[in-house]
Amino acid sequence: xxxxxxxxxxxxxxxxxxxxxxxxxxxxxxxxxxxxxxxxxxxxxxxxxxxxxxxxxxxxxxxxxxxxxxxxxxxxxxxxxxxxxxxxxxxxxxxxxxxxxxxxxxxxxxxxxxxxxxxxxxxxxxxxxxxxxxxxxxxxxxxxxxxxxxxxxxxxxxxxxxxxxxxxxxxxxxxxxxxxxxxxxxxxxxxxxxxxxxxxxxxxxxxxxxx
Numbered sequence: 001x002x003x004x005x006x007x008x009x010x011x012x013x014x015x016x017x018x019x020x021x022x023x024x025x026x027x028x029x030x031x032x033x034x035x036x037x038x039x040x041x042x043x044x045x046x047x048x049x050x051x052x053x054x055x056x057x058x059x060x061x062x063x064x065x066x067x068x069x070x071x072x073x074x075x076x077x078x079x080x081x082x083x084x085x086x087x088x089x090x091x092x093x094x095x096x097x098x099x100x101x102x103x104x105x106x107x108x109x110x111x112x113x114x115x116x117x118x119x120x121x122x123x124x125x126x127x128x129x130x131x132x133x134x135x136x137x138x139x140x141x142x143x144x145x146x147x148x149x150x151x152x153x154x155x156x157x158x159x160x161x162x163x164x165x166x167x168x169x170x171x172x173x174x175x176x177x178x179x180x181x182x183x184x185x186x187x188x189x190x191x192x193x194x195x196x197x198x199x200x201x202x203x204x205x206x207x208x209x210x211x
Contacts, residue, residue: 058083060090060126060134067125068094068138077103079140086137092122093139104141112147115140116175137177148181155185155206162191162206171204173197179204 061083072079078100082093096104108115119138126134139145154171162169171182179195182204186193192207 053088054085056130056132057085057088057090059130060136061085061092063126063129064090064092064122064136064138067122068092075106077107079104090126090134090136091139092136094141096141101141107140108143112143112175112177115143116177144177147178151178151181152185155182156189158182158206159186159189159191162208166208168208168211169206170196171206173201173203182206 065081065083068081072094079094079096082095084091084093094104094107106114107118109117115138118140119136122138123134123136126136137144151174158169158171174182179202183193183195186204186206191209192211194205194207195202196205197203
């Protein structure tokens with residue numbers, strides 16, 4: 001099975017813009033009939049929507065932080081919670097000094113499986129409080145940040161291989177987060193990529209230009 005370049009779970013929604021064409025004969029009349037006021041009202045409404053979205057993401061981060069702090073207390077683990085907004089989604093990180101990072105590995109697991117499960121639990125906790133689905137991203141002890149750097153290097157090497165050979169190249173199975181990182185790198189390079197396979201065997205295929 002093949003899907004589009006962007007993973008559904010991690011895709012960033014894109015707004016569509018509609019352009020209105022005003023005939024020249026109506027331009028002067030519009031300027032005198034309140035068009036400027038309507039534009040100002042539209043701008044104010046846009047700012048309100050933006051402010052509302054930002055407030056919602058901040059609330060998601062706060063709820064997630066409360067949930068994770070309680071979890072850390074139950075597990076008797078040390079860690080600070082950093083809250084941010086990245087690419088239109090709440091981003092929460094459990095951070096600790098390098099010397100103590102090993103203590104948080106149980107929240108990451110092998111290849112990040114535990115972290116993926118913990119992220120889903122955190123999203124459910126946020127949804128239960130806010131009543132809305134969330135695309136919140138969770139990182140623990142810098143695992144995702146480090147993995148992102150590794151994947152960017154892998155993607156860059158694969159892109160060069162595809163450009164040189166003119167043939168598609170498949171990468172190993174990856175999590176939705178990992179596939180999204182690769183898709184973004186491929187798109188930035190001007191190529192196209194797809195996800196193929198099912199569940200644990202789902203992977204990215206990088207396609208040559210024009211494919």
